[in-house]
Amino acid sequence: MITRRLLPLTAAATLGLLATACPKKATGPMPLCTAEVASGTAIESEAQELPPDLWFSILLNNFDREKMRPEDEPRDCTGRSAIQPTIPPLADPGPGTEAEAEAEGTVAGCPINNDLETGRLPVRPLTAEDIVINEGPDGSSLVWVQAAHFEDGQAIGPVAMVEWTQGGIAVRALGNLRTYTEKARMRIETAGGQRLLVAESDNCTFDEKMCQRIMKLLPIINDRFTTVPLKRVEDEYHPGGDxxxxxxxxxxxxxxxxxxxxxxxxxxxxxxxxxxxxxxxxxxxxxxxxxxxxxxxxxxxxxxxxxxxxxxxxxxxxxxxxxxxxxxxxxxxxxxxxxxxxxxxxx
Structure with missing residues (x-):
C-alpha cells in the first residue's frame, strides 16, 4: 500500500485553487466535486501531491485555512454533513421515507451509530496527522480527512476517491468514515460485482500491551461510500433477522x-x-x-x-x-x- 507524500504547492497554484466547484466539463460522469489550479498543467497535479491544508479546503466546506480549523458541525464539499454516517439510498423511497429513516438513524430496520456526542473531543486545528492518503484503483487516490475526534482514538470525516486531472482533481466517490486513526489504511476491493471501501486501523485502547486490528467495509452505492448494518440470516432460532x-x-x-x-x-x-x-x-x-x-x-x-x-x-x-x-x-x-x-x- 502506497501512501502519498504531502508537499507544498506553488504560490500560483495555491492562490488559484477553486474548491468544490464544477467549472469545466469532465470526461465520463460528472464528478461530485472538483478543484482546479490556475497554472494549467500544474506540477503538483502531475506529481499527484497536495499539502494538507488544500485537501482540507477541498473536502470540507468553509474550512478556515488560516486557523486550520473545520466548522463545529463540518460539511463536505457537496454541503452534506461530514460527520453523520452516509447511508445508502432506498431503491424506491416513498414521500419522506428516506429522510425519516436517516433522521431516526436506522437502515434496513437496524440502528446505525450516529452518536456524535459521547466521547467527542472539542474542535481543534487540523494537522498533517489528520489526513490519510492511499493509492486507489486506476491511478486514483483515497483520501480521508479526520474532521472530528473521539476519546477512544476514533475520528470521523469525509472519505473520497479522487481522480487526478490535468489541472486539479475530481471527486468520483464520497462518504463519511468513522474508525480508529492509528495505522489507518484504505483500499478498494470488489466481490461479486460490488465495490467496497476496506478501511483497516488499530484500536489501541483494546489492551495495555497490544492493539486490535479493525476492518470496516463500506459498499460504494451511487458513488457514495455508505455505512450499512449486518443482519443475521433468518432461521428457526432467529426469525426476525437480528x-x-x-x-x-x-x-x-x-x-x-x-x-x-x-x-x-x-x-x-x-x-x-x-x-x-x-x-x-x-x-x-x-x-x-x-x-x-x-x-x-x-x-x-x-x-x-x-x-x-x-x-x-x-x-x-x-x-x-x-x-x-x-x-x-x-x-x-x-x-x-x-x-x-x-x-x-x-x-
Missing part, C-alpha cells in the same frame, strides 16, 4: 470468563476477510483454554476449538450473514466446567 451492528470486524479478539469452580476460561478468535469469491468471506478460528489461578505458572489447558466461514451477502442496504462462531462459543461454554468432556461443535 441486527448485528455495522459491517466492522475485529481481526483478533479476546474474552475471559470466571468459571464456578474458580478456574479462568480464555477465549481467543482470529479473523481474516477475503474478497476473491462471489461475496466477501469472513473466516473465523476460535481457541478456548482454561487456567487454574492457583497455578499461575502452569500452561493453560486446551478446552475447545472451532472454525467458521461466513459470507457477507449484500442485500437491499445491508449485509446478510450467519451468526459468528465467536458468540456461540462464549454463549455455550462461558460457564461450562473446565473438565467437561463434550466435543466442540465445529461449523
Amino acid at each position: 441486527c448485528l451492528g455495522e459491517a466492522t470486524f475485529a481481526m483478533f479478539d479476546q474474552h475471559t470468563s470466571d468459571l464456578p469452580d474458580g478456574w479462568i476460561r480464555e477465549f481467543e478468535i482470529v479473523r481474516s476477510v477475503s474478497f476473491d469469491g462471489e461475496y466477501p468471506l469472513v473466516a473465523e478460528q476460535v481457541v478456548v483454554r482454561d487456567k487454574d489461578p492457583n497455578q499461575p505458572d502452569a500452561p493453560p489447558q486446551d478446552f475447545r476449538e472451532a472454525a467458521n466461514d461466513r459470507q457477507l451477502v449484500y442485500k437491499d442496504r445491508y449485509f446478510e450473514t450467519r451468526g459468528s462462531v465467536w458468540d456461540e462459543m462464549i454463549e455455550n461454554y462461558g460457564s461450562v466446567a473446565h473438565d467437561a468432556s463434550a466435543d466442540a461443535d465445529d461449523e
